[in-house]
Amino acid sequence: CRQLFRSPSMPSSVIRPILKRINRPHDRDTPVKSKRRKSVAGTPSEEVVVEPVGGGEAASFCHEEIKNLLDNDHRELIGDFSKAYLLQTVEGKHQDLKYISPEMMVAVLTGQFSSLIESCVIVDCRYPYEYEGGHIKGAVNLPLERDVEEFLLKKPIVPFDASKRVILIFHCEFSSERGPRMCRFVREKDRACNEYPQLHYPELYVLKGGYREFFPQYQSHCEPQDYRPMHHEDFKEDLRKFRMKSR
Numbered sequence: 001c002r003q004l005f006r007s008p009s010m011p012s013s014v015i016r017p018i019l020k021r022i023n024r025p026h027d028r029d030t031p032v033k034s035k036r037r038k039s040v041a042g043t044p045s046e047e048v049v050v051e052p053v054g055g056g057e058a059a060s061f062c063h064e065e066i067k068n069l070l071d072n073d074h075r076e077l078i079g080d081f082s083k084a085y086l087l088q089t090v091e092g093k094h095q096d097l098k099y100i101s102p103e104m105m106v107a108v109l110t111g112q113f114s115s116l117i118e119s120c121v122i123v124d125c126r127y128p129y130e131y132e133g134g135h136i137k138g139a140v141n142l143p144l145e146r147d148v149e150e151f152l153l154k155k156p157i158v159p160f161d162a163s164k165r166v167i168l169i170f171h172c173e174f175s176s177e178r179g180p181r182m183c184r185f186v187r188e189k190d191r192a193c194n195e196y197p198q199l200h201y202p203e204l205y206v207l208k209g210g211y212r213e214f215f216p217q218y219q220s221h222c223e224p225q226d227y228r229p230m231h232h233e234d235f236k237e238d239l240r241k242f243r244m245k246s247r
Helices: 063-071 102-109 128-132 145-153 178-192 210-217 233-246
Strands: 033-036 047-050 117-124 165-171 204-207
Touching: 102 117, 102 165, 102 210, 117 145, 128 233, 145 178, 165 178, 165 210, 178 204, 204 210
Parallel strands: 117 165, 165 204
Antiparallel strands: 033 047
């Protein structure tokens, strides 16, 4: 049961709050029964451990009841466990993060979720010369950890309408290292300044493929409509300086 409430910076396969915590028996030889949930596409499988209490008394929920509870909602919960993730996710390089496709990004940009999302912050983690050479419209350039802390955590964004969401979408050139790293950094710092499981930003995503995959498909959503790679011949010195700052 301890696994069910670990930090959502790891995969958020969490049991619904209705499940009660069951005390671990002192007898190590007591047999442990388990029920494994079927995997849902794009989400890791969840394992529920039910242990008898004290001298083999019945647990709070039988195996069939737990299975039914899990099967009723295949979506995983966001970081504060308050609700399920809104955007459809896809498999990505890092299993502990939630990735969205370029198509889903465009759906957000074009207001298809405006009734549910009050604020969507697109965090472009590339270096300034990359951002200036072409970026997603409305994205903010936050390449360093101190930039992110200043913009997002010093004065957290709070929705005026409590029924709506504030979501963050991170990306870099390929969303391979810089974007995922910054996404984890925000979750770590957010956890540190809140009482668990409360979070300023419980719903974080990473744009799969980064700007490199987004730009060729959706140039009209970029400004300027261009793409400047990190390893551009004209910006070797800028690259060196920002890599030093990022250490």
